[in-house]
Amino acid sequence: MKDNFTKRNKGGRTHKNDPAIYRYSVNFTAVEHARFLTMFEQSGLQSKARFIAARVFGDEFRVIKYDRSVMEYTTKLSSFYAQFRSVGVNYNQVVKELHSHFSEKKTFALLYKLEKLTADLVEIGKNILDLSEEFKKQWLQK
Numbered sequence: 222m223k224d225n226f227t228k229r230n231k232g233g234r235t236h237k238n239d240p241a242i243y244r245y246s247v248n249f250t251a252v253e254h255a256r257f258l259t260m261f262e263q264s265g266l267q268s269k270a271r272f273i274a275a276r277v278f279g280d281e282f283r284v285i286k287y288d289r290s291v292m293e294y295t296t297k298l299s300s301f302y303a304q305f306r307s308v309g310v311n312y313n314q315v316v317k318e319l320h321s322h323f324s325e326k327k328t329f330a331l332l333y334k335l336e337k338l339t340a341d342l343v344e345i346g347k348n349i350l351d352l353s354e355e356f357k358k359q360w361l362q363k
Contacts, residue, residue, distance in 0.1 A: 298352065308345060312339070
């Protein structure tokens with residue numbers, strides 16, 4: 222009877238070919254621990270164990286820095302892009318309505334709105350260029 226049973230897979234995770242079984246313990250003072258955590262956060266790695274192994278074996282130490290001025294620039298640029306896009310959508314709607322079915326009087330009224338929207342679009346474009354130039358000057362000074 223036992224011969225009729227097939228071996229079943231017990232499930233679970235597959236075993237690694239070369240598991241990491243050797244462990245070491247390191248004790249830090251409060252100052253050393255703070256410095257270690259700062260270095261770990263700057264590295265961008267997800268695991269402290271991988272960070273320590275990388276440091277021990279001399280791997281490259283990456284530092285990821287965030288510049289607030291770049292974040293402000295991208296935020297402002299995104300808002301300008303949204304404004305630019307909304308004005309462009311309004312522009313497109315006016316042109317469609319103008320083209321489809323309106324009298325001459327209504328057409329001139331819509332053309333006036335279109336002219337006003339075009340001026341707004343040009344102003345937003347100038348703001349984008351000014352912001353980019355200001356950012357370029359700040360970036361080159363650093």
